[in-house]
Structure formats: C-alpha cells, structure tokens
Amino acid sequence: MIGTAVAYTLAIFIVLAAVATALFRDVLSAIVVFGAYSLGMAILYTFLLAPDVAMTEAAIGAGVTTILLLLTIARTTRPSTDRLFERVNVPAVIAVGAFVLVLGTLLPDMYAVGTESAPVWGEQGVLTETPSLYYIENTFGDTGAQNAVSAVLASYRGFDTFGEAVVVFAAAIAVLLVLKREVFT
Amino acid sequence: MTADLLNDIFLVTAALFVVLAIMMFYRAVAGPTTQDRLLAVNVLGTNTVVILALLAAGLDEPWFLDIALIYALLNFLMAIAISKFTVERGGVL
Structure with missing residues (x-):
C-alpha cells in the first residue's frame, strides 16, 4: 500500500523529467535533466525487483550516456538560447499520445508483478x-x-x-x- | 508488530524523499544557469541513494544497497564531466 504510493510518486517524477528533457531548448540542460530521469528510472527498476536492469541504468544512464552526449555536443554547435523551452510540436504530440493510448489498452492483459498465476x-x-x-x-x-x-x-x-x-x-x-x-x- | 511499524516508517520516509525529489526537480528545470541544474541533479543523485537505502530497509531487500552503492560511486561522474565541459569547452575525457 505504502509501497504503491512510493511507486506512483516516482512515476510522476519520471514523467515530469521526461517531459522536461523533451522540451528543453538548451541541449546541455536537457542532458542534465536526462540524468535526473535516469535516477528515477533506476529507483523504479529496483522497486520492481529488477536489480540487473537497475544496475545497467545506473551505469549507462547516469555515467556513459552523459559523457557520450557531452562529447557529441562538444563537437557540434548549439543553437543560441533565446527561450527556455522548445515550442510544442502538436502533430507529434498527437501521434505519441495515440501510441501511448494503444499501449495502455494492452496493459490490463499483462500479468501483475510477482503473481503466481x-x-x-x-x-x-x-x-x-x-x-x-x-x-x-x-x-x-x-x-x-x-x-x-x-x-x-x-x-x-x-x-x-x-x-x-x-x-x-x-x-x-x-x-x-x-x-x-x-x-x- | 514493531518491526512492521518500523518498515512502514521507512517506506513513508522514502515516499517523502520522492516528494522532495520532485521539489528539487523544480530547481533542475527552473534554475537560471546550467550550474544550478547540475547541482540540483547532483542532490537528486544523493537523494536517490537515500531512497534506495530506505527501500532496502523498509522492504527487507538488502540487495537494494548494492544498487545504492553503485549510484553513490557514479553520482559524481556527471558532475565532473559537465564541470570539465563548462570550464574547458570540449574537454570531457
């Protein structure tokens, strides 16, 4: 019961981090916020009893990905930041939202975590x-x-x-x- | 009975720390400079270690501590990489 509350709060945090990562105009800030997203995902993986995935997320998400992305933006040019967030691309949001809805309809068919059936x-x-x-x-x-x-x-x-x-x-x-x-x- | 109560207290504390993480995330988004964001995410990393340790105690899963240790070891990596990137532009490795 309390554990479920922890998981749902984590889910809110992860969704916020993902949206911020997608919307940031400044690439460096997006990389930093992506680190926060990775932290939340690692806790969630641990919570769902997937320690191997959590360790991979800890090593790859927080460590390797950041350095690779930094190397990439060091060798490319960044657009000057006149505003904080990117403009929202409405057709893309609609397409992604439809995809998420389709996936969401399949969720009830999955077995619950740890069920014996x-x-x-x-x-x-x-x-x-x-x-x-x-x-x-x-x-x-x-x-x-x-x-x-x-x-x-x-x-x-x-x-x-x-x-x-x-x-x-x-x-x-x-x-x-x-x-x-x-x-x- | 007391053990159950203690576990519940650990879990409630973990939930509160997750709420704190969301509040720190506000700084990570709003923070006017990249340094503010970096510091916020660094604190979030420490927060993650605390949450994992609390979950390990509250759910009676001691191996959660291994992942907490890995995070404690890796948490500084991003901060150092981005600091180096900002000071000497392009020097990451």
Missing part, C-alpha cells in the same frame, strides 16, 4: 511443465552445451543474439566516430 510458475506455484524445466532437462541433448544459460543465448536464441551483436557493433562504430579515434592506445 504467471505461466513461468506452472500450476499453483509448483514447477511442472514449464519452459525452465524443459531447458534444464534437454539442453545438453539438444545443443551439447553444459551451461543452460549459454545454450539459450547462443543456440536456442542464436539469431536474436546475432541481432544484438549487430546492434552493439554499430554502437561501437558510432562511439569511435564521435571520439574520432580508430585505435584505442
């Missing part, structure tokens, strides 16, 4: 015919890998991981372009 728990919270049990029993026979997690990443979802590798590769090339450095010494 989610498929991953099987019947009444007892592991029976669940995906995890299948992987535990059949991974070695299917793939020959001894580590089930590695097998899922590299074999069962091999194409997915391949796509991720392409994304990471593209991101690394973009970082090298921003740094104007082809070889790290």
Whole structure:
C-alpha cells in the first residue's frame, strides 16, 4: 500500500523529467535533466525487483550516456538560447499520445508483478511443465552445451543474439566516430 | 508488530524523499544557469541513494544497497564531466 504510493510518486517524477528533457531548448540542460530521469528510472527498476536492469541504468544512464552526449555536443554547435523551452510540436504530440493510448489498452492483459498465476510458475506455484524445466532437462541433448544459460543465448536464441551483436557493433562504430579515434592506445 | 511499524516508517520516509525529489526537480528545470541544474541533479543523485537505502530497509531487500552503492560511486561522474565541459569547452575525457 505504502509501497504503491512510493511507486506512483516516482512515476510522476519520471514523467515530469521526461517531459522536461523533451522540451528543453538548451541541449546541455536537457542532458542534465536526462540524468535526473535516469535516477528515477533506476529507483523504479529496483522497486520492481529488477536489480540487473537497475544496475545497467545506473551505469549507462547516469555515467556513459552523459559523457557520450557531452562529447557529441562538444563537437557540434548549439543553437543560441533565446527561450527556455522548445515550442510544442502538436502533430507529434498527437501521434505519441495515440501510441501511448494503444499501449495502455494492452496493459490490463499483462500479468501483475510477482503473481503466481504467471505461466513461468506452472500450476499453483509448483514447477511442472514449464519452459525452465524443459531447458534444464534437454539442453545438453539438444545443443551439447553444459551451461543452460549459454545454450539459450547462443543456440536456442542464436539469431536474436546475432541481432544484438549487430546492434552493439554499430554502437561501437558510432562511439569511435564521435571520439574520432580508430585505435584505442 | 514493531518491526512492521518500523518498515512502514521507512517506506513513508522514502515516499517523502520522492516528494522532495520532485521539489528539487523544480530547481533542475527552473534554475537560471546550467550550474544550478547540475547541482540540483547532483542532490537528486544523493537523494536517490537515500531512497534506495530506505527501500532496502523498509522492504527487507538488502540487495537494494548494492544498487545504492553503485549510484553513490557514479553520482559524481556527471558532475565532473559537465564541470570539465563548462570550464574547458570540449574537454570531457
């Protein structure tokens, strides 16, 4: 009950930070406010019991993203700031609002956080015919890998991981372009 | 019973700190200079560490403290980067 209050207050804070980030005219201020947004998201991830995502958000959102964006604006020119906020682009707001509404209609179909009726728990919270049990029993026979997690990443979802590798590769090339450095010494 | 009461007190304090975060966010938006905004976000970072620690105590999830530690370690990074950027324009790394 009180925890829900904390979560909703956090949600208000995050929405405020996101709107401010989108509307700031000065890029440097937008980067700073984006840091605040990242802080709020990290608390929310922690609150929803996703510690790995929260740690990533802490490291990437607050640390790496800020420095990369600073590097980028250091190598580009900033428009002179005559006013604090950008003008609101009405068609874009309408499009985004419609998208959010569509996503919002799907929300009630999702399982609540930590509910025992989610498929991953099987019947009444007892592991029976669940995906995890299948992987535990059949991974070695299917793939020959001894580590089930590695097998899922590299074999069962091999194409997915391949796509991720392409994304990471593209991101690394973009970082090298921003740094104007082809070889790290 | 007393343990439950204590947990509730921790959670209510956490909620109040989130409200404080929203108030500090006003300075981050309104602050006339970038330095004001930077300082506000830095205080927000410290606030985040406090909120995470309070949630760790209130929800009986001690591993929240790990994430609080990571934030305490990383909080200064943005402040230093932006300060360096402002003093020597372009010098971030």
